[in-house]
Amino acid sequence: MSGNSTRDTQWPRFELFQQEQPGKPHVNVGSVHAPDGEMALLNGRDVFVRRPECHNLWAVPARQILARTAMELAADDGWLDVPVPPDAAPQLYRIFQKTTQRRSMNYVTHVGDLEARTAEEALKLAQRRFAAADVFVWWIVPAAAILVSDEDQVESLFRPARDKTYRQPQAYRTLSQMQEIKRTTPT
Amino acid sequence: MSEAAQLQQFEERIARGEKIEPGDWMPEKYRQQLIRMISQHAHSEIVGMLPEGAWITRAPNLRRKMVLLAKVQDEAGHGQYLYHAAETLGISREEMIDALLEGRAKYASVFNYPTLNWADNAIIGWLVDGAAIKNQTMLARCSYGPYSRAMVRICAEESFHMKQGKEMVIQYAQGTPLQRQMVQDALNRWWWPTLMMFGLPDSESYNSPQLIRWGIKTRTNDELRQEFVNELVPELSALDLAVPDPELRYDEESGNWIYGPIDWDEFWQVVKGNGPCNEERLRARRQAHEDGRWVREAMLAYAEKQEAGLVV
Numbered sequence: 001m002s003g004n005s006t007r008d009t010q011w012p013r014f015e016l017f018q019q020e021q022p023g024k025p026h027v028n029v030g031s032v033h034a035p036d037g038e039m040a041l042l043n044g045r046d047v048f049v050r051r052p053e054c055h056n057l058w059a060v061p062a063r064q065i066l067a068r069t070a071m072e073l074a075a076d077d078g079w080l081d082v083p084v085p086p087d088a089a090p091q092l093y094r095i096f097q098k099t100t101q102r103r104s105m106n107y108v109t110h111v112g113d114l115e116a117r118t119a120e121e122a123l124k125l126a127q128r129r130f131a132a133a134d135v136f137v138w139w140i141v142p143a144a145a146i147l148v149s150d151e152d153q154v155e156s157l158f159r160p161a162r163d164k165t166y167r168q169p170q171a172y173r174t175l176s177q178m179q180e181i182k183r184t185t186p187t
Numbered sequence: 188m189s190e191a192a193q194l195q196q197f198e199e200r201i202a203r204g205e206k207i208e209p210g211d212w213m214p215e216k217y218r219q220q221l222i223r224m225i226s227q228h229a230h231s232e233i234v235g236m237l238p239e240g241a242w243i244t245r246a247p248n249l250r251r252k253m254v255l256l257a258k259v260q261d262e263a264g265h266g267q268y269l270y271h272a273a274e275t276l277g278i279s280r281e282e283m284i285d286a287l288l289e290g291r292a293k294y295a296s297v298f299n300y301p302t303l304n305w306a307d308n309a310i311i312g313w314l315v316d317g318a319a320i321k322n323q324t325m326l327a328r329c330s331y332g333p334y335s336r337a338m339v340r341i342c343a344e345e346s347f348h349m350k351q352g353k354e355m356v357i358q359y360a361q362g363t364p365l366q367r368q369m370v371q372d373a374l375n376r377w378w379w380p381t382l383m384m385f386g387l388p389d390s391e392s393y394n395s396p397q398l399i400r401w402g403i404k405t406r407t408n409d410e411l412r413q414e415f416v417n418e419l420v421p422e423l424s425a426l427d428l429a430v431p432d433p434e435l436r437y438d439e440e441s442g443n444w445i446y447g448p449i450d451w452d453e454f455w456q457v458v459k460g461n462g463p464c465n466e467e468r469l470r471a472r473r474q475a476h477e478d479g480r481w482v483r484e485a486m487l488a489y490a491e492k493q494e495a496g497l498v499v
Contacts, residue, residue, distance in 0.1 A: 009483065010281035013274070030336070031271045033280065035490035047264050050257070051344070069210045075188070101205050103327060105340035137208055166250065167257050172350035177357050182425045 009033065014040035014147075015065060016048055017058040017110065026058055028096065028107040028139070037061075037147035045149075045157050051167055054158040057149040066119035066140040073138075082120040090115045093122035094146070096139035099132050108139045201402040206332035209275040217401055220394065221331055222276050224403065226283045229269035230294035233287070234468050236262045238302040239311060247305060254351050255308065261348065265341050272333040288473055296454060297380045299462030306359055306366075306373040312352015314374075314381040314419070320345050321411045322385065330402030360426035367427075374423070375431040382446065383454045385412035413443055420444045 011033040017026035029048045034040035040059035049057070068079070093116055096108035111130050116122035119140045126138065149157065165171045188196075193212050200207065207213055236259045243259065246252035270280040286292040297315055302308065320342060327338035359370035386392060386408040398404040423430055434447030456462065492498050 008281065008480075009284060010279050011487075013271075030268055030340075031274075032267065035486045036493055038493075039486060039490070047267050050260060050264060067210060069208050071211045075212070098208075103335065103339055105336050105343065107332070107336060136206075164253075164257065166254050166351075167261075167344075167347055169346040169350050172347065172354050174350050174353045174357065177354070178422060178425065181357070185425055185427075 011035045013062040014044070014059040015062050016040070016044040017060070018048060018054050018106075019056040019058075020053045021055050024055075025110040026056070027109045029105070030107075031062060032059075034059075041147060041149050049158055049161060051164075052158075052161045054161070055154060056151075059147045060141055060145050064142060064145040066123060066138075068123065068138050070134075070136050079120050080124065082118065084117045084121060088117035090117050092143035093119065093126075094141045094143050095122070095126045095130055096141065097130065097132065097135050098137035099134055101136070108137055113143065198401075201330045205330075206335060207330055208332045214401075216397070217331075217403070218276050220398060220401075220403060221334060222273055222278050225269055225273040225276075225334055225337075226278065226286075227293050227295075229266050229273060229283065230287050230292050231298065232262045232266035232269060234294045234298045234472065236266075237468055237471050238298055238300070238464075239308050242302060242305060242308055245305070251355075258312070258348050258351065261344050265337075265344070268337040268340060272331075272337045275333045284476075288469070288476055290460070290469055293458065295384060296457040296462060297384050299457050299464045299468060300376070300380050301464050303376070304369060304373070306355075306369040307377070309352050309355030309359060309370060310373040310377045312348055312350075313356050314352075314377055315384065316345055316348040316352060317419070318381050318384045318415055320349055321415050325404060325406050325411065328402075328405050334403075356428075357426065360428060371428055374428055378431050379449065379453075380457075382412060382416070382449055383451075385409075385415070387451070388449075416444050416446055417442075 012035075013031050014034055014037070015031045016029050018029045019026045032040055032043040032047055034043050037059055041057055044057050044059055045054075048054075073079075092113055094113050095111050097111050098108045114122060114125050114129060116125055119142070122140045123138055126140065127135075161167075194214060197207070197212060197214065197217075207217075239255060240259050243252060243255050246255055270283055273283060274280055283292070287294070302311070323338050323342050323345065327335055327342055329335045329338065356370055359366045389395060389407045389409045392408050395404065395407055399407070420430060420435070432447045434445075436445050437443075438445050457465070460466075489498070
């Protein structure tokens with residue numbers, strides 16, 4: 001029997017971001033485990049794109065993401081004092097937010113990018129640049145850590161879901177079938 | 188901030204309808220209850236692939252085969268959504284999978300009953316998935332963000348599971364006497380295990396009050412069970428199928444279909460491992476885990492070579 005020590009299935013966790021159509025923002029749909037980024041994208045496709053619509057997927061190792069809820073930021077502002085290493089070069093960070101408490105299958109949404117030397121600095125800048133009435137959650141993701149699905153694989157990876165109409169509830173006429181049966185059956 | 192003040196703030200947030208997210212403060216009991224519920228739910232999705240999965244190769248036609256394959260694939264995905272939701276609470280998927288494979292974990296006892304013929308898939312789709320949707324629709328309103336999101340995603344997908352089953356039951360009910368007999372037999376065997384899926388009666392469900400106060404559940408077991416029975420009985424009777432409950436009666440005053448006593452001794456027997464298929468289900472899971480080992484090893488070896496720059 002596989003014990004906890006074997007690390008048999010506990011591969012690194014990757015967060016997945018799905019873009020439904022070109023021009024729409026990437027949104028976090030959930031996570032998968034995978035031994036590498038390539039497998040993370042494939043697992044992500046199997047787990048999150050069994051149905052349309054998807055144009056592009058991003059996978060990011062979870063440990064590379066700076067995630068902070070509004071509660072965490074209010075409770076502890078120690079992150080503001082995280083020093084910037086003297087040799088830290090500016091790099092691009094992608095900024096994600098959760099701004100609603102409405103019921104949803106998705107979590108944070110990509111709102112824009114900025115350059116900073118550390119993730120904490122990026123968060124500080126983002127709070128000004130992407131200020132919104134209610135930001136419940138911030139995710140700061142280094143752009144260099146994002147694995148992107150190939151544009152030329154859109155057809156083979158994501159389009160087949162469109163033809164699998166039997167996965168959609170609209171493909172079944174059970175409601176009208178039952179209405180018809182009840183109408184024609186003497187009670 | 189003191190623990191009492193944190194608890195007060197936490198309960199106020201839930202009362203306002205805010206979601207609790209990973210990283211937010213939460214009482215230890217809330218975290219433990221959620222790990223218990225979400226991991227059991229994840230295991231149920233994974234074990235739930237088995238009763239129907241056995242019929243994929245014996246589907247009566249290509250359409251039914253594609254539909255069943257898609258449904259079972261969905262259950263695998265649902266298990267992953269849920270393991271990942273539980274992981275945000277500080278348990279690892281591997282710990283949960285180990286608990287399942289070693290027989291320490293619970294899962295929905297309904298999956299310990301056998302699927303004897305194709306009509307069972309029809310009844311499972313309509314009744315078992317229908318009952319699961321009732322529970323999951325409630326849980327989509329759960330106060331814990333990751334569980335709620337997993338449930339919203341799952342409900343959107345389960346709707347097709349229920350409808351494909353119902354479509355088949357309708358077809359059987361309008362078929363030959365032998366086909367009608369097949370689906371009636373399946374209904375007779377699955378009706379009571381389905382009602383047990385909603386859990387113990389409210390009078391004996393000790394976890395419920397706190398789960399409701401913390402917005403994990405928003406309705407009770409008996410409420411959901413009654414709503415399910417009220418919806419199913421008129422539909423089954425329109426199809427001229429008999430509910431296997433001699434005491435079933437309509438109560439004018441409440442508008443409820445009152446069902447007879449549920450055999451909770453049977454429920455506990457199955458939960459304790461003495462159901463018709465408990466051993467078979469665990470054996471199949473362990474076998475699948477062993478059969479997949481070489482794939483996991485190959486994936487890891489490839490990742491390591493890639494890391495070392497040995498992949499060209």
